[in-house]
Amino acid sequence: MPRITIDGKIIEAEKGETILKAAERNGIYIPRFCYHPALKISGTCRMCVVEIEKFPKLMTSCSTEVSEGMVIRTDSERVRKARKQILEFLLLNHPLDCPICDQAGECFLQNYYMDWGLYKSRFPLKDKMKKRKRFDAGKHLILDNERCVLCTRCVRFTREITGTNEISVLERGDKSYIEVDEGGINNPYSLNIADICPVGAFTSKDFRFRQRSWFLKRTESICLGCATLCPVEIHHNKGKIYRIVPSQKEHRWLCDEGRLTYHKMDRELRTAIINGNAADLPVALKKGGAIITSSLKDSSVALAGSPYLSIEDNASLAFLAQKLLEISDYTFDFVFKQEIEDGISINSDKTPNSRFLRGFARKHGMKMTELNSKLEKGKFGVFICERKTLLQFFPRIDEKTTVISFAFEPPWKTPFKNEIIFPIPSYFQKEGSFMDFKGKIKKTTPCFPASSKNISEYLREMVGGGNKANKEEEQEFITKLLSEL
Amino acid sequence: MKITKINNRNLSFAEKIYLSEIVKGMIVTARHFFANLFHPSRIITVQYPEKKIPLSEAARFRTRHRLKKRKNGDAKCVACYMCQTACPADCIDIEAGEKEESIAEKYPVKFEIDLSRCVMCGFCVEACPEDAIAMDTLIIPGGAESRQELKLSLESLLLDSAETSERGAVNRRISAMSMQNAERKLKNAK
Ligand code: SF4
Ligand code: SF4
Ligand code: SF4
Ligand code: SF4
Numbered sequence: 208m209p210r211i212t213i214d215g216k217i218i219e220a221e222k223g224e225t226i227l228k229a230a231e232r233n234g235i236y237i238p239r240f241c242y243h244p245a246l247k248i249s250g251t252c253r254m255c256v257v258e259i260e261k262f263p264k265l266m267t268s269c270s271t272e273v274s275e276g277m278v279i280r281t282d283s284e285r286v287r288k289a290r291k292q293i294l295e296f297l298l299l300n301h302p303l304d305c306p307i308c309d310q311a312g313e314c315f316l317q318n319y320y321m322d323w324g325l326y327k328s329r330f331p332l333k334d335k336m337k338k339r340k341r342f343d344a345g346k347h348l349i350l351d352n353e354r355c356v357l358c359t360r361c362v363r364f365t366r367e368i369t370g371t372n373e374i375s376v377l378e379r380g381d382k383s384y385i386e387v388d389e390g391g392i393n394n395p396y397s398l399n400i401a402d403i404c405p406v407g408a409f410t411s412k413d414f415r416f417r418q419r420s421w422f423l424k425r426t427e428s429i430c431l432g433c434a435t436l437c438p439v440e441i442h443h444n445k446g447k448i449y450r451i452v453p454s455q456k457e458h459r460w461l462c463d464e465g466r467l468t469y470h471k472m473d474r475e476l477r478t479a480i481i482n483g484n485a486a487d488l489p490v491a492l493k494k495g496g497a498i499i500t501s502s503l504k505d506s507s508v509a510l511a512g513s514p515y516l517s518i519e520d521n522a523s524l525a526f527l528a529q530k531l532l533e534i535s536d537y538t539f540d541f542v543f544k545q546e547i548e549d550g551i552s553i554n555s556d557k558t559p560n561s562r563f564l565r566g567f568a569r570k571h572g573m574k575m576t577e578l579n580s581k582l583e584k585g586k587f588g589v590f591i592c593e594r595k596t597l598l599q600f601f602p603r604i605d606e607k608t609t610v611i612s613f614a615f616e617p618p619w620k621t622p623f624k625n626e627i628i629f630p631i632p633s634y635f636q637k638e639g640s641f642m643d644f645k646g647k648i649k650k651t652t653p654c655f656p657a658s659s660k661n662i663s664e665y666l667r668e669m670v671g672g673g674n675k676a677n678k679e680e681e682q683e684f685i686t687k688l689l690s691e692l
Numbered sequence: 693m694k695i696t697k698i699n700n701r702n703l704s705f706a707e708k709i710y711l712s713e714i715v716k717g718m719i720v721t722a723r724h725f726f727a728n729l730f731h732p733s734r735i736i737t738v739q740y741p742e743k744k745i746p747l748s749e750a751a752r753f754r755t756r757h758r759l760k761k762r763k764n765g766d767a768k769c770v771a772c773y774m775c776q777t778a779c780p781a782d783c784i785d786i787e788a789g790e791k792e793e794s795i796a797e798k799y800p801v802k803f804e805i806d807l808s809r810c811v812m813c814g815f816c817v818e819a820c821p822e823d824a825i826a827m828d829t830l831i832i833p834g835g836a837e838s839r840q841e842l843k844l845s846l847e848s849l850l851l852d853s854a855e856t857s858e859r860g861a862v863n864r865r866i867s868a869m870s871m872q873n874a875e876r877k878l879k880n881a882k
Contacts (some may be wrong), residue, residue: 306772306821307798341797416788416798419773 211277225496226268226279227255237281238290238319240297240405241358242269245458247367252297252358254319256289257281265289290323298324300336300381302353310407312420316356336381345373345391347398347412347463352384355408361385361400362467368460368551369394396551398463400411402452411450413467418442418449427454428652429641431515431634432465434545434556436643441469441635445652448472448635462553469635471616477658478629483621488629494628496669498609499532505672508532509578509586512539512567513593514558516662517639517651518692521564522685525571529674531666536587539568540575541600545644554644563642563692575600582608591666594628611669613662629665632657640689648692741835749830754814756831757805759849762795762822767850768824771800775816775825783809784816798844807833807842 209220213230220229225248227237240252243549248270258266261280265285280286297316305311332596338352362374362385373388385408401411423442430437430451438454439461448469453461479491502508510528513519521539528537541564543556582590585605594614602622604610609625615633636657640650663681706712724747738745747753760768771788789801810833816828836842 306774307770307796311772414792416771419777421777422773 209273209275209277211273211279211280214281220273224273226257226259226266226271226273226277228280230268230279233390235281238270238315238323239269239313241360243363243403245460246360246363246403249359249363252356253293254290256286256293258283258286287323290319291326294320294324294325295329297356298328299330300338300353301356302335302340302408303332304351304354308354308407309410309415309420310354310404314374314407315405323605338384343391343399344387344409346393348392348401349410349412349415350385350387351408353408354406355385355404356406357383357385357404360403360405361409364400364403365392365394368399369396375387375398395462395464395549395553396460398466399453414450418444420526423449424654426652427456427653428635428654429649430461430465430468431559431641431651432462432468432555432556432557434543434559434562434644435459435547435552435554436559436641436649437465437552438649439462439465441654446655448654452627460552462551464553472633472635474617475618475633475658476614476617476628479501479630480619480621480626480628482624482626483619491627491629492665492668495611495629495665496671499589499591499611499669502609503532503534506534507586507588508534508536508591509582509589510534510537510591511575511578511593512537512541512564512572512637513596514541514543514561514564515595516593517560517634517641518563518689519639520662520686521567522688523559523661523681525567526681526684527666527676528572528665530680531670535582536573536578538572538575538578539564540572541565541568541596547644556644560641562644562646581602593631598622613665621663629662630659631662631665632659637661642692648689717881744832745830747830751830753830753832754812754817754827755815756807756829756833757825757827757844757849758829758851759846760826761850764794766794767800767803767846768796768822769803770796770822770824771803772821774819774821778815778819780812780813780815781809783807791827803846803849805844805849807844808836808839816822834842 209222209227211218211229212339213233213235216233216235218229218233227239227242230237237255237257238431239255241249242252248265250270253267255268256447257268258280259266259271268279268281294316298320301316305314305317308314311317340353342350344350357376359376362376365371371392371394373390373392373394375386377386378384395543398411398413401409401414413465420592422444424444426441426443428439428441430439437459438457439451440454441448442450442452446587451461451466451469452557453459478485479488480486480620481491481494499508510524510532512524516524525537525539528534540624541561543558543561545554545556545621547553548555579601581587582604585607586606589609590601590604591611592613594612595616597610597612604623606624609627610623611627611629613631615631619628621628634651635654637653638651639647642648665678747755762768771786773786773788776784776786783806784792785802785804785806786800788798790797791799812827814827816825833842
């Protein structure tokens with residue numbers, strides 16, 4: 208354990224650790240462009256230089272390992288001067304684009320200039336090197352070569368992480384620029400490049416010009432795009448989500464598909480739908496209630512849980528099936544192969560909660576195939592299910608059965624003869640626990656309040672069981688289940 | 693600090709019974725009434741807001757906003773949201789769009805200033821990095837029949853902006869008359 212001194216502070220560093228990391232762990236921030244914790248070290252930008260006693264030259268802290276007794280200064284006059292000069296160098300040919308640049312407000316170059324630059328430009332505007340501006344660089348990206356500081360983060364990302372090698376640096380000196388292969392960057396993780404680019408060279412087409420970064424409120428949550436449940440940060444303002452980026456606390460490369468899942472909020476369902484036509488909630492509740500009550504008489508009500516719903520919601524469905532509806536034709540049996548096939552993030556299981564249901568289904572309900580074959584034969588008057596699950600797993604329900612479904616996601620067109628759809632809040636609007644493919648419990652955090660009710664509330668209103676299945680008991684059931692996991 | 697106490701003069705007996713004072717007041721009122729009745733052209737007040745006294749060209753007030761134009765007629769504004777960020781009354785509402793063939797790729801699709809909330813502080817003008825917004829129209833806003841009328845749209849903000857320079861020019865004032873004429877034109881067009 209080498210003992211080093213940074214800015215007069217004695218620090219126990221780990222063996223083989225770089226100065227930059229040791230400093231950062233102890234709350235000393237060293238500016239950087241090319242260093243990224245999840246990529247290999249390249250040492251090209253020189254922004255992170257520090258002064259080390261007995262070293263004649265300034266050293267790049269991102270690539271210098273600590274050794275016993277090192278005395279390091281990150282705030283000396285020499286370091287400050289070096290930073291200023293490096294900034295001046297980087298900004299020589301930089302365009303004056305901040306007002307129209309999406310990166311403004313979270314731009315390394317802008318921030319560092321305010322911290323360490325603050326010089327007056329000595330370079331005439333007309334002499335600036337012109338490069339290619341604003342062009343299509345793939346399905347989700349736009350590239351502006353003039354804004355690039357040639358940190359090679361993007362190049363290393365496509366070499367080391369995705370292995371697709373679409374980006375490279377061409378030419379030399381002030382003529383060097385980033386080149387994108389013909390066909391553009393179309394790997395499934397391309398939007399990470401817009402995140403890791405420290406300036407506004409790579410920008411996301413999806414986020415482009417929609418909001419300024421300083422207006423955004425940030426909520427830590429998880430992505431429900433697949434069973435990996437990546438930790439994310441949701442950026443929203445005034446009840447609207449603008450983008451999803453990797454969490455600050457725990458870094459994971461998010462896939463493009465998962466990042467764009469928030470678009471379903473733009474098509475949020477606000478009314479009930481009866482057989483494809485919008486209907487008022489009370490009307491739908493009355494109709495649904497009548498059908499359930501009559502079907503309960505000859506016990507022809509079936510219900511299914513959903514791998515798209517949280518642990519709490521599935522548990523309350525199971526509780527209501529047993530205690531409120533008192534039926535036995537229900538299933539929680541959804542089993543998938545779970546694996547990250549590309550070794551990065553995307554899971555082969557596209558449902559967020561099937562790992563939990565795997566264990567839950569052993570104690571509750573029947574086999575899915577069994578229920579499905581009964582449904583196809585038309586044994587039920589009513590079938591109750593979350594809608595995405597319904598469309599995916601129960602597509603061939605007999606015509607006689609009325610389907611009561613709960614949806615937060617389009618399409619709203621129904622393939623069934625009789626269907627009543629109720630709007631439920633998505634997990635951007637409410638809290639929910641999920642179990643990821645490794646068996647870890649993760650929680651979503653609501654960004655703004657829900658505009659519709661939960662499934663259990665609808666079911667209670669429709670069946671009106673009074674004190675048969677009281678809420679405290681249900682809450683107890685859920686809490687007990689969660690504590691056992 | 694020195695404190696000066698002012699004692700009001702005691703009223704005389706004639707004043708105390710008010711009658712003579714009432715008559716005096718009536719005489720003043722009647723004099724103005726008849727003067728205005730027979731010489732209406734000499735009335736010094738105007739029927740605001742139907743009538744307004746044009747401000748002198750030399751006036752240096754902050755008045756209704758306008759957006760400046762480029763030579764090709766586009767707005768100079770690049771929808772950077774700096775004015776919206778600086779505005780303490782939260783009354784600017786911008787939506788940005790992308791343009792292929794223009795000097796700047798970003799431009800405002802929507803630019804609304806809610807004058808019913810604006811406090812005329814001029815921060816928006818100070819904040820603008822493009823010198824695209826100015827408060828030099830010499831029109832004092834106010835006196836509208838509905839709130840909607842006080843919402844300036846992009847269209848009305850861009851009205852007849854005589855100053856079309858590419859850059860420079862700190863809030864140079866345009867002719868108040870030309871601005872008012874343009875406003876009338878817009879009203880008639882509606
Ligand atoms: S990359 Fe940063 S410094 Fe350059 S134009 Fe964009 S915000 Fe400004
Ligand atoms: S495009 Fe961005 S990430 Fe790539 S080298 Fe340039 S500045 Fe770095
Ligand atoms: S003058 Fe002040 S209050 Fe009015 S729009 Fe500008 S910044 Fe906002
Ligand atoms: S600050 Fe200027 S350029 Fe930016 S949005 Fe406002 S008026 Fe437009």
